[in-house]
Each structure stands twice: as C-alpha cells, then as structure tokens.
Amino acid sequence: MFICDCHCDTLTELYKKQIDLYENKQHIDVKRQLKLGGMLQFYAMFVPTPEYRYGGGLRYTMLLLDTYLQQMRKLKEQGIDILQVRTKEDAADVLNHQCASLLAIEEGGAIDGSLEALRCLYELGVRAMTLVWSNRNDIADGVNEECSGGGLTVFGRKVVAEMNRLGMLVDVSHMAPAGFWDVLETSSKPIIATHSDAKALCAHPRNLDDKQILAINENDGLIGITFAGQFLEEDYNNACIESVYKHIDHMLNLMGNDEHLGFGSDFDGISHPPYNIQGVQDYQPLIEYLATKYSDSTIKKITHQNVLNLLQKVL
Ligand SMILES: [Zn+2]
Structure with missing residues (x-):
C-alpha cells in the first residue's frame, strides 16, 4: 500500500525540537512510512500568524x-x-521509490508580499502553497475573517496567476468562502484543499460545504480528507476511523466519482486526532477498514493515484 498525504506540520516539530525525520515520537517519521509500504508526504512550512503578519515570514x-x-x-x-x-x-516516478516528499507552504505570509520571493521559493523546491491560514494576510482572508466577506486581494490574484504559471498547487484549505470562489474563478489549473472535511457532517468553519465540494469536483481538483477530530465530529472525543469513512463516503456520493479525493492528515498539526488514528502507522487499520467498503480501484485512487494525477496536471 502506497499513500499520498497532502498535509502535515512535521517540519515545525522537527525544527522546534531539533529531532530527526527518520525516527521520532511525533505523528510522522520515515521509518513508519516505510513500514506502511511507502508514502509521498507533503511537508508544509507553516508560518505562524499573526506573529509574522507584518513581515518576517520569509526569514x-x-x-x-x-x-x-x-x-x-x-x-x-x-x-x-x-x-x-x-x-x-x-x-x-514516485511509485518506483521507497518514499517521496513534496515541499509546501502553509500561509502565504511566507512570501512577505513578494512575487520575487515566491519565484525563488519555487526554485528551492516549493510546489504547493496554502494561500492563507485562518487569519488575514495580503493574499486573502482566512476562515476566522469570514464575517468581513473578504476574498482574494489584487496581490492574491497575481499570486495565483504566478503559481499557475510556475506549476504550483494552489491550496484553499483555511480560506474564507469568498476567497475560495475567487480562486476557482482565477486559477487556470485544478486547485486543491489539502486538509478539509465535509461541513454537512460537521459544521466546523474549516470544513467545505457541499457546493464547495462539488465545485472542486467540477474543477478537476482534489480534497484531502483530514484527521483533525474537531473537523470530523462535533465532539472530537468521538472521532475515529468510522468518522473518516463517513466523510469520505459523503464526498464520494456527492461527487458521483472517486477521482477527486485523497488524504491530508494534518499529522503533527492536530491536538485531537481520532482515538484509533494516533499517527502515520494507523493508516494501516484505516485503509484495511476502507477496503471492506470500497473496490480495490477506489482504494488505489484515494490512497495515491488521484494525488499523482493532480500533480501531472499542475506541475
Ligand atoms: Zn492547517
């Protein structure tokens, strides 16, 4: 079993604790990824807001x-x-390797308002960017600013166009609805919501409503099902493998196909993971459970093929 996971915050933990990616006590390490059968893991560089809202994000x-x-x-x-x-x-070539990584940014404040910085970060390997975290930056408003109705700024539109031109995944997770619709209108390539679940099942502002899910389906984009307990269940203590299955099933039924769904665990960025998904090793029981519900072909698509297909369309 090979798994593509579109979001984790492991780099922050490695940096703060000065520990290694190969083996550690966090949610993710490569030793456990290899035991699963290999993974393509997106590693996000998360810039905390509002600390860096007025500069310093790039450093x-x-x-x-x-x-x-x-x-x-x-x-x-x-x-x-x-x-x-x-x-x-x-x-x-991903499936011909033991494991793989994709470098990402979470929070567009990382580019400090500079398209030049965006281009340099691309040269250094960055291939995906969550445009905004839950607050506000100079690209767009996050979900905590929803009441203001703010969408993509003029600069934000330039950022999306430049990311399209370079070949970077434009990530709308954390973005307030107005910006979500602006990105869909602006982007010339399929978009991604790297780590979001279904609002119809759990009314958290970070989740996507059915219209948004259908729009990503229409856009040929991808949603990464995430394991944050608060996004899966109204009471996060109840979040479990079954909850993840329910969100997957809702999206598959709504979309009417299995081509636009993947995973974005948010491991090492979540304080309340499901009680039976305590780290990357628990992809094993999760996939085993899903295999009792779906065909081999669907499992192959949502575990890795859909993400690899999206990369073909965008990079
Ligand atoms: Zn996040």
Missing part, C-alpha cells in the same frame, strides 16, 4: 526550509531512497 520560512533540506540530506546519507517531487516526471 522564518528559511529556517523550516533548512530543516527540510538537512533532513532530506540525512535520509539519503542513511541510504533511504527518498524522491523530492519537483516535476511531472518526478510525479510519474
């Missing part, structure tokens, strides 16, 4: 970027066959 991003590059180097020195995905060719 902070460099600290996490260094952490990522040093960890990739260490893994290769240990003999781990890890592919860093940068191109369509890499995406086509």
